[in-house]
Amino acid sequence: MTSSLRAIIAIETFMPRNTIGTPKFLLPDAEAIDAIIRKVAREEILSRYQSLQDHEISDKQSGEIVTKADIESERRLSRDLTSLLPGSVVIGEEAHEADPEIIHRFKEPAPVWVLDPLDGTRNFAEGRPCFCVIVALVDQQITQAGWIFDPLKNIMYSARRGEGVERNSEALKPQPSKTLEDMVGSVGKMRREKIDAQYGPAGTNRPADLVRYRCIGMEYVDMVLGTLDFAEYVNLKPWDHTAGLLLLKEAGGHAAYATSEREYVPGRIQRSRLIATRTAQNWPDIKRLLSD
Numbered sequence: 001m002t003s004s005l006r007a008i009i010a011i012e013t014f015m016p017r018n019t020i021g022t023p024k025f026l027l028p029d030a031e032a033i034d035a036i037i038r039k040v041a042r043e044e045i046l047s048r049y050q051s052l053q054d055h056e057i058s059d060k061q062s063g064e065i066v067t068k069a070d071i072e073s074e075r076r077l078s079r080d081l082t083s084l085l086p087g088s089v090v091i092g093e094e095a096h097e098a099d100p101e102i103i104h105r106f107k108e109p110a111p112v113w114v115l116d117p118l119d120g121t122r123n124f125a126e127g128r129p130c131f132c133v134i135v136a137l138v139d140q141q142i143t144q145a146g147w148i149f150d151p152l153k154n155i156m157y158s159a160r161r162g163e164g165v166e167r168n169s170e171a172l173k174p175q176p177s178k179t180l181e182d183m184v185g186s187v188g189k190m191r192r193e194k195i196d197a198q199y200g201p202a203g204t205n206r207p208a209d210l211v212r213y214r215c216i217g218m219e220y221v222d223m224v225l226g227t228l229d230f231a232e233y234v235n236l237k238p239w240d241h242t243a244g245l246l247l248l249k250e251a252g253g254h255a256a257y258a259t260s261e262r263e264y265v266p267g268r269i270q271r272s273r274l275i276a277t278r279t280a281q282n283w284p285d286i287k288r289l290l291s292d
Contacts, residue, residue, distance in 0.1 A: 069124065094117065109140070119215055134239060135149075148243055233273075238269070245263075
């Protein structure tokens with residue numbers, strides 16, 4: 001398919017329809033999106049893995065780091081994805097660092113690509129094999145689709161709202177629930193210490209293990225796959241969570257704020273406790289475990 005024809009399809013699928021029963025928002029070419037993410041990851045991320053130079057790593061004001069791989073990946077993803085869907089805009093992690101006002105694009109009528117061009121940057125910079133690319137497409141603050149790409153394994157996890165989850169275009173089935181004693185959860189250091197103090201490091205009525213990946217996208221992937229059972233997050237950035245939450249929901253999981261029990265809506269950065277579980281039926285039990 002030529003680029004011009006693909007652009008025409010994107011324009012037509014973005015335009016609202018007046019026909020009864022026809023959805024207002026249809027996604028652009030899924031294969032083209034997949035190809036863009038893979039190509040950028042290969043050329044801008046994998047090409048630098050375990051070979052970053054000191055001058056390609058810098059500190060952010062937040063205390064996090066950013067690499068040339070982050071910057072170049074976001075630049076190319078922004079250009080190529082907006083070209084695929086004319087009229088769309090971008091909220092990327094690095095662009096937000098430069099201009100926090102772009103977060104208001106969520107309130108505007110244009111579709112929004114939400115980008116974490118390299119999730120797990122510190123792992124990547126240290127040569128650790130736990131990082132990914134996260135892309136979500138949001139329309140009117142509703143997440144329509146999400147992609148999490150593991151470049152090292154060349155695996156794309158994706159979901160469209162209401163259509164389930166796929167791994168490299170093959171449907172994934174929801175995983176069965178586990179007992180609490182068999183679960184593995186992702187929590188912060190203070191929560192882990194509290195659970196250890198209350199139940200003992202190897203006690204009963206507690207999860208088998210508590211971990212932290214330093215890569216939220218891969219935590220959502222492992223919840224979808226069933227190797228991670230729950231997670232608790234407090235610092236909620238849309239580029240970290242928007243795609244993963246859609247994948248989790250489409251896989252039969254559930255995530256909600258601990259206090260209001262409402263689901264997350266893409267928007268500004270928040271300091272609020274979000275609990276995500278691999279199966280919806282386990283959410284109340286995990287909320288009790290993580291109660292303050």
